[in-house]
Amino acid sequence: MDTTLQRAPRPLGLLAELTHRCPLGCPYCSNPLALEPRADELDTASWARVFKEAAALGVLQVHLSGGEPAARRDLVELTTAAHDAGLYTNLITSAVGITRETFGKLSDAGLDHVQISIQDNEPGTADHIAGYKGAYARKQALAAEVTRLGIPLTVNAVMHRANIDHVEEMVTLALKFGAKRVEIAHVQYYGWALKNRAQLMPTRDQVDRAVAAVETLRKQHHGRIVIDAVVPDYYARFPKACVGGWGRRSLNVTPSGKVLPCHAAESIPGLTFWNVRAHSLADIWDNSPAFMAFRGTDWMQEPCRSCPKREEDFGGCRCQAFALTGDARAADPVCHLSPHHALVGELAEARADAAYEYRR
Amino acid sequence: MSESKVAPDAKPKLPRGVRLTHNEAQGGWVLLAPERVFKADAIAAEIVKRCTGEATVSDIVDDLAKTFNAPRDRIETDVMAMLTGLADKRLIEL
Numbered sequence: 001m002d003t004t005l006q007r008a009p010r011p012l013g014l015l016a017e018l019t020h021r022c023p024l025g026c027p028y029c030s031n032p033l034a035l036e037p038r039a040d041e042l043d044t045a046s047w048a049r050v051f052k053e054a055a056a057l058g059v060l061q062v063h064l065s066g067g068e069p070a071a072r073r074d075l076v077e078l079t080t081a082a083h084d085a086g087l088y089t090n091l092i093t094s095a096v097g098i099t100r101e102t103f104g105k106l107s108d109a110g111l112d113h114v115q116i117s118i119q120d121n122e123p124g125t126a127d128h129i130a131g132y133k134g135a136y137a138r139k140q141a142l143a144a145e146v147t148r149l150g151i152p153l154t155v156n157a158v159m160h161r162a163n164i165d166h167v168e169e170m171v172t173l174a175l176k177f178g179a180k181r182v183e184i185a186h187v188q189y190y191g192w193a194l195k196n197r198a199q200l201m202p203t204r205d206q207v208d209r210a211v212a213a214v215e216t217l218r219k220q221h222h223g224r225i226v227i228d229a230v231v232p233d234y235y236a237r238f239p240k241a242c243v244g245g246w247g248r249r250s251l252n253v254t255p256s257g258k259v260l261p262c263h264a265a266e267s268i269p270g271l272t273f274w275n276v277r278a279h280s281l282a283d284i285w286d287n288s289p290a291f292m293a294f295r296g297t298d299w300m301q302e303p304c305r306s307c308p309k310r311e312e313d314f315g316g317c318r319c320q321a322f323a324l325t326g327d328a329r330a331a332d333p334v335c336h337l338s339p340h341h342a343l344v345g346e347l348a349e350a351r352a353d354a355a356y357e358y359r360r
Numbered sequence: 361m362s363e364s365k366v367a368p369d370a371k372p373k374l375p376r377g378v379r380l381t382h383n384e385a386q387g388g389w390v391l392l393a394p395e396r397v398f399k400a401d402a403i404a405a406e407i408v409k410r411c412t413g414e415a416t417v418s419d420i421v422d423d424l425a426k427t428f429n430a431p432r433d434r435i436e437t438d439v440m441a442m443l444t445g446l447a448d449k450r451l452i453e454l
């Protein structure tokens with residue numbers, strides 16, 4: 001038995017999906033196709049307990065996410081509870097549904113950091129991608145409020161075929177918003193994004209241009225804004241250590257209290273997820289079947305098992321391995337050593353200019 | 361590389377979005393910033409705890425020298441070095 005598995009590592013981050021409800025309809029959403037209904041959502045007291053248990057387990061940062069977290073009427077109470085538990089609180093929001101007044105209360109509740117997503121650099125195209133008229137203007141207004149109160153802001157620019165050529169303009173917009181950090185987040189194909197893959201997939205030329213543009217922008221804006229970007233999966237040769245390794249650094253609680261090793265984990269059939277209504281977070285982290293399934297390296301097959309990088313990338317993403325090969329234990333086919341690697345290139349070529357299937 | 365020398369009458373404080381917290385499971389004090397985590401040793405934690413924006417660097421050095429019954433000169437050297445390092449990483453405002 002691998003002795004390093006005697007005691008699981010302690011998680012650092014908790015993704016709290018407070019609700020799956022969201023006013024936007026972004027076709028790249030990574031929420032599952034079967035969205036959890038409001039009636040199943042955990043109540044305020046349950047979340048407060050989860051935050052306390054998370055801190056005791058070692059979690060330092062909580063990402064208040066969704067759906068749109070502001071769709072929860074108790075967002076201020078939830079933020080207070082997370083703060084009181086000693087967690088660093090990061091609000092991941094579309095900015096739609098947060099009034100200036102609410103944001104003031106969130107700030108008073110001890111909110112530490114805000115992340116606002118942007119869909120494009122022009123209101124017309126941005127609102128079209130979001131499937132919500134007026135979203136762009138709301139983002140601008142909330143960004144102004146966040147920076148006015150001196151709270152650090154990250155802009156999350158979700159990139160795909162329709163906007164990847166605007167990477168420079170989107171970084172400029174992030175600077176205008178007052179962000180100190182911008183994530184160039186290429187769409188990852190899970191949930192709704194997988195359904196819209198052919199409509200969202202950029203071309204190889206677009207990706208090459210965007211990678212070069214980011215290099216230039218980093219030099220140009222050094223010291224003003226940090227630009228985080230990675231090569232999108234379908235055009236990469238090496239897989240990414242998804243969520244920093246399965247059951248190693250982070251955990252995700254769904255609106256109804258299911259605890260997942262990553263937000264897409266439910267796409268893998270046969271995994272058993274425990275719920276915070278029945279188990280403590282520590283018990284789930286240490287003992288639940290879903291967390292044990294791909295923790296460490298014992299589950300690996302070749303080419304991962306003997307790979308010198310197995311402790312760095314942990315075989316890549318389990319959900320992607322399953323989605324593309326039908327075997328969740330296979331190497332992530334993004335890896336050039338995977339026997340299925342050619343498939344990734346073929347799928348990247350399977351583009352179609354159909355209408356988006358908006359998340360509803 | 362340090363940007364500035366710390367003035368004894370500066371009143372250091374943590375900027376918004378940076379927080380010192382104690383977490384038993386992670387082995388003690390940690391300084392949290394957007395997307396970043398820094399483990400703080402006991403000395404660093406004692407210094408950062410006193411960076412309230414009200415106490416001057418001199419006050420902090422006096423307080424530490426008294427609390428830990430240690431020579432003021434040595435404490436001052438440690439505090440200056442620590443604050444310079446934290447300011448360079450934008451984890452503290454002077």
